[in-house]
């Protein structure tokens with residue numbers, strides 16, 4: 001089969017399309033014929049060596065496609081099923097390949113109305129937003145949320161999910177285009193993240209009070225800011241680049257508010273299949289839209305990874321074999 005691999009860590013140029021043996025599913029896995037694979041920052045940390053993996057390596061966490069083989073103890077999935085899956089590169093090779101093995105606790109059925117492209121884009125970002133607002137912060141209709149970067153992969157889904165839960169959502173974005181997109185995702189207020197009065201503007205957006213929940217994917221830039229804008233009993237949800245250095249120079253805002261700082265990784269969730277099953281009906285009936293802005297073929301995998309780091313665009317990028 002064709003797969004994107006790298007034999008040494010480095011820049012996007014280390015990614016190359018190669019012919020490799022088609023994997024066999026283990027007893028608790030299905031084999032998925034790839035129709036599209038998502039592109040996420042997490043696989044870039046593997047390519048650059050910030051996350052250590054045996055080499056050579058096929059990157060990629062997300063896939064959508066059709067089941068072509070099932071392991072001996074697999075229950076609930078059959079050959080021919082449309083599926084989407086996530087967190088695939090943790091204990092196995094990843095999803096930038098024509099066939100991808102996936103443990104069934106990371107796979108769910110993809111409803112017929114949902115395209116493979118949407119399914120491939122959905123895995124990491126929808127499960128992250130769900131775990132943030134349902135498992136960790138328990139957002140309700142009375143919650144005020146700040147979502148940094150409300151046009152990005154996680155951000156645009158987080159804005160929509162928080163609105164679906166009835167919350168009031170303030171978000172940020174860097175350009176007129178991405179601010180318009182975050183507004184279209186439902187954010188009640190969208191601010192330019194480079195404005196000098198950002199803290200006061202966030203407070204103004206929630207009638208002068210602080211926010212109950214912050215979703216922060218750039219904790220190196222914002223951890224102190226997050227604590228400064230937090231309401232009493234509030235929670236800062238930390239995702240983001242493991243290389244971020246974060247500092248708290250003034251702990252008083254956190255002490256005053258009994259702040260919670262919750263760091264989490266979606267891939268630690270014990271049953272991602274159950275989370276994908278919660279997300280699937282939202283995708284099917286249009287309550288959640290995972291926007292695919294850019295499509296690349298396997299030969300362009302390096303360019304796709306470069307683009308998600310260096311370019312600003314709304315939503316997600318995917319690879320199509």
Ligand SMILES: NC(=O)c1ccc[n+]([C@@H]2O[C@H](COP(=O)([O-])OP(=O)(O)OC[C@H]3O[C@@H](n4cnc5c(N)ncnc54)[C@H](OP(=O)(O)O)[C@@H]3O)[C@@H](O)[C@H]2O)c1
Pocket residue numbers: 040041042124125128148149150151152153154155172173174175178179193217218221238239240241264265266267308309311312313315
């Ligand atoms: N812990 C976990 O489980 C988990 C799960 C998923 C993702 N993550 C991490 O979360 C981060 C984001 O992932 P993603 O897929 O959403 O990335 P992405 O699609 O590339 O989105 C990046 C976002 O960052 C915004 N941004 C850029 N500069 C900013 C600034 N100075 N202040 C505020 N926002 C800024 C961008 O907005 P503009 O385009 O408007 O500049 C864009 O909305 C990554 O580090 C990823 O590894 C962690």
